Amino acid sequence: MSAPDDEPLHEARLWRDNGWTAQVIKNEDDEGWAVAMYKAGESEPALVGPWTMGRDKKNPKPLDGNAFNTLVKTAHEVIRRHEQQREAQLNKALYVARDGAWLKITLEIVPAEEEPYAWLRAQDAAGEPLAEFKVAASFRLTQSAAEAWVDGGFERPAGRD
Template identity: 60%
Template structure:
């Protein structure tokens, strides 16, 4: 009688079930890499899509194979480089989004140095922003809701502080 138990199988084999390593498709490390026909010319392109996302994070040209008709097959080195590049693209996008939605200025007063922040909440139904102030030692001084169009700069922050944190006009 033969046994169906594989002595070389590990407990992690179920996690490896989604791993695919083919010439034009790799799925591993939370990413799917697909070599596709480039619609703009006769060449090939590669797209990197993070698991759970509908759109690729990275699309770029892909090298032709030796026959000059088919794409070069994917390999571990190319896949790892593409994962690193696509991850960097996502990281830069997140940094840019954070910079767009979060502003901070410092205002020196007679008694303290105050940090004033504007955090925009891009909600489809209720877009708004939170204007907040805190002392140099991190003590919260004020927090109010304003329109997402509020322009935070050193002058508007100083005016808000001077008004004893009254809601700015137009907010």
């Protein structure tokens, strides 16, 4: 009988604890072994990496608490880097200096499944909103586009929804 998905399980090739599961699997690419780290509720592994052979050079080394904790830490880092990369892809901020003040121009892409769009916004140095328009998700915010938008009095830009 197997343990429910949320109960700790500590076996040689399957270790589950604190919302994570490590599973040692046969490496399809060669004769070695790999370990896959799954976050609870996710069907795809957050991390897959090589796993050490045991002393018999045939079977994998058994999982243990130290190895599991290291794998959890590494998987957390991988997820965090993916989230940071995704955030950078969806959000951009530029600054434009006008009349001795800095204006912050941002583009926030909303990745809706059917029709993605973006918000183009301008704020003054105190963070007060100056303008906001819904634009196409494909809108390219460049330094020259931001400066032209500011110089044009924040008129609705081309490439809007």
